[in-house]
């Protein structure tokens with residue numbers, strides 16, 4: 421399949437590009453800079469120059485593709501305004517690609533997030549995350565699932581998609597620990613976050629692109645729920661800094677999400693799409709953090 425991908429240079433996207441190429445697909449990737457274009461070309465994909473705000477480029481990329489995978493997102497979580505701008509940019513970008521695919525029957529696979537259900541593991545049947553700082557992204561995902569005449573699919577990511585010790589919420593905890601000299605966690609740290617290795621997430625994107633039905637959502641969850649205090653323990657040990665609870669406000673706009681228990685299951689995904697994660701779990705991968 422000729423696939424157009426956004427975010428193909430990111431932690432997850434670079435794994436998806438390799439996975440697609442390794443399974444006989446051709447890949448055209450959105451590249452907003454010369455270095456992104458070089459990285460895509462070096463990986464074996466064809467770069468298409470432009471950013472998420474270049475709606476004509478996105479329409480053209482989608483029009484020439486047999487399938488689209490959307491992953492790009494501006495990750496400035498420092499202020500609520502920056503988060504809102506990124507959500508708005510993504511919504512317009514996905515809307516443009518969706519319009520182009522409507523009526524073609526082709527797949528548009530968008531990244532999404534696992535629902536947060538404190539106290540138990542969320543499932544694929546549950547609605548998209550609709551509260552918290554990035555709740556607006558759920559509307560974009562819903563628009564993909566509701567696309568007329570196209571195969572709109574959501575692959576939901578857990579809070580941490582990791583590779584070589586970095587990535588996702590846990591990667592933010594590590595960066596904060598490095599900057600503050602303390603490996604912090606909100607509350608008592610017993611709240612659980614799900615996780616997956618980027619290489620395992622990539623294989624689920626390919627399976628969903630190839631075979632998932634219109635309007636379906638899938639969970640790329642390998643670790644159902646890792647206690648945040650256990651993550652902080654490894655981060656603190658690897659960085660040689662103390663580990664302790666910090667007030668929720670210390671984590672900025674993401675504090676509420678960081679304090680929430682949100683385990684998630686992928687039993688239905690594994691059974692239905694035949695997805696089997698094989699790469700290291702989160703706590704093992706965090707041992708790769710360098711002081």
Ligand SMILES: NC(=O)c1ccc[n+]([C@@H]2O[C@H](COP(=O)([O-])OP(=O)(O)OC[C@H]3O[C@@H](n4cnc5c(N)ncnc54)[C@H](OP(=O)(O)O)[C@@H]3O)[C@@H](O)[C@H]2O)c1
Pocket residue numbers: 426427428429430431432433450451452453456470471472473491492493494495531532533577578579580581582587588589
């Ligand atoms: N990692 C996680 O734990 C996790 C968890 C849940 C959901 N997700 C979601 O999964 C997706 C991919 O995450 P990731 O961890 O792979 O992110 P990442 O490593 O930060 O990569 C982001 C990608 O988006 C591209 N991008 C950002 N803004 C762009 C713009 N305005 N125009 C064009 N491209 C743009 C980046 O391009 P450049 O190379 O040019 O910077 C890069 O390819 C995101 O939507 C993210 O929110 C990730």
